[in-house]
Amino acid sequence: MNNSDKLKEDILYQFLNPEKIEKTPQGFTEKLLNRIQFENVSSVGTKWDYKNIKVPLISGLVIVTLIISALLLPSTDKNSILFSELNSLKNISIAFPDNIFKNLTSFVVPGWTIYIPIGIFVLAAFDKALSTFFNRERN
Amino acid sequence: MRQRESMDYKGDIFYIEKILSGEQNAFTCLVNRHKDHVYNLALRICGNSEDAEEVAQDAFVKAYRSLPQFKMKSSFATWLYRIAYNTSISHVRQRKKVPLSLDDFPADMADFVGINSNEEDAEEEYNSALVNFALQKISEEERGIIGLYYFEELNTEEIALITRISKSNVKVKLFRARQKMIEIIEKVKKKNLLYHEQFR
Numbered sequence: 001m002n003n004s005d006k007l008k009e010d011i012l013y014q015f016l017n018p019e020k021i022e023k024t025p026q027g028f029t030e031k032l033l034n035r036i037q038f039e040n041v042s043s044v045g046t047k048w049d050y051k052n053i054k055v056p057l058i059s060g061l062v063i064v065t066l067i068i069s070a071l072l073l074p075s076t077d078k079n080s081i082l083f084s085e086l087n088s089l090k091n092i093s094i095a096f097p098d099n100i101f102k103n104l105t106s107f108v109v110p111g112w113t114i115y116i117p118i119g120i121f122v123l124a125a126f127d128k129a130l131s132t133f134f135n136r137e138r139n
Numbered sequence: 140m141r142q143r144e145s146m147d148y149k150g151d152i153f154y155i156e157k158i159l160s161g162e163q164n165a166f167t168c169l170v171n172r173h174k175d176h177v178y179n180l181a182l183r184i185c186g187n188s189e190d191a192e193e194v195a196q197d198a199f200v201k202a203y204r205s206l207p208q209f210k211m212k213s214s215f216a217t218w219l220y221r222i223a224y225n226t227s228i229s230h231v232r233q234r235k236k237v238p239l240s241l242d243d244f245p246a247d248m249a250d251f252v253g254i255n256s257n258e259e260d261a262e263e264e265y266n267s268a269l270v271n272f273a274l275q276k277i278s279e280e281e282r283g284i285i286g287l288y289y290f291e292e293l294n295t296e297e298i299a300l301i302t303r304i305s306k307s308n309v310k311v312k313l314f315r316a317r318q319k320m321i322e323i324i325e326k327v328k329k330k331n332l333l334y335h336e337q338f339r
Contacts, residue, residue: 011321012320013289016290018291021290024175025192032196
């Protein structure tokens with residue numbers, strides 16, 4: 001920093017210093033305490049409010065339901081359309097063409113990867129539905 | 140200053156525990172201890188005393204409501220500053236004002252001469268007003284950082300904790316804010332010089 005810059009900075013140090021600190025307007029504390037009493041703001045032992053946790057609660061419940069359904073699925077009727085569709089998805093394997101990826105000819109993407117985009121789609125739709133529902137409720 | 144802060148820290152915890160155990164009057168002590176600092180931070184960011192008072196009040200109400208969630212990982216002052224900083228920034232963003240133009244600053248130093256003040260006092264008043272004008276021309280985030288650094292004398296590490304940006308980013312923002320302010324001051328001075336030359 002050259003001398004000219006230092007001189008320019010001096011003006012900031014001169015006028016931006018703790019001595020220039022200002023006092024709060026008179027009656028600030030009283031006004032604040034009155035407001036706290038008037039608004040009946042609770043600090044200690046804040047009441048448990050289900051609204052604060054309803055989004056994570058519903059999300060958690062849906063996820064647990066999905067996991068339980070997924071676990072129970074193999075034991076259900078194997079002739080059902082849903083099971084046969086899922087089974088056919090399970091057997092899908094994606095292979096890259098030889099002529100494009102010479103070095104990757106032996107690489108086969110596992111069949112379960114097909115669940116990833118489906119999962120993302122389901123969760124995105126679920127998220128959108130939840131946010132629409134709660135935003136409407138808030139407004 | 141470190142020693143004073145450390146004593147304050149112990150004192151704050153003492154009052155916080157009292158409040159949490161039901162002695163709500165202890166909150167008055169916390170307010171009295173920190174109100175000037177919170178108000179000044181809000182004043183630097185908001186730019187006027189009415190908004191600053193409103194924001195400082197809101198910050199204390201939020202702090203009171205959230206006291207059970209205060210984990211005591213940082214000092215109470217840092218935690219309170221964070222609330223005040225965020226409240227001030229949101230307040231300014233909600234009430235987006237028309238940006239100040241260089242012409243908004245008076246060209247004549249005579250405007251700063253009070254009834255009893257001499258030329259020297261007028262010059263000091265002029266420079267002080269100019270620095271405050273430059274402060275209002277930079278972004279609200281930069282004003283907050285400048286306020287915490289110069290007025291509250293916090294170091295970049297403490298500012299990083301309050302603003303939740305990295306220490307290196309605080310340094311960069313501080314440097315840029317200073318540069319911007321100096322540029323604005325230079326421009327206003329140049330403009331005023333041209334104005335005076337016109338009337339010679």
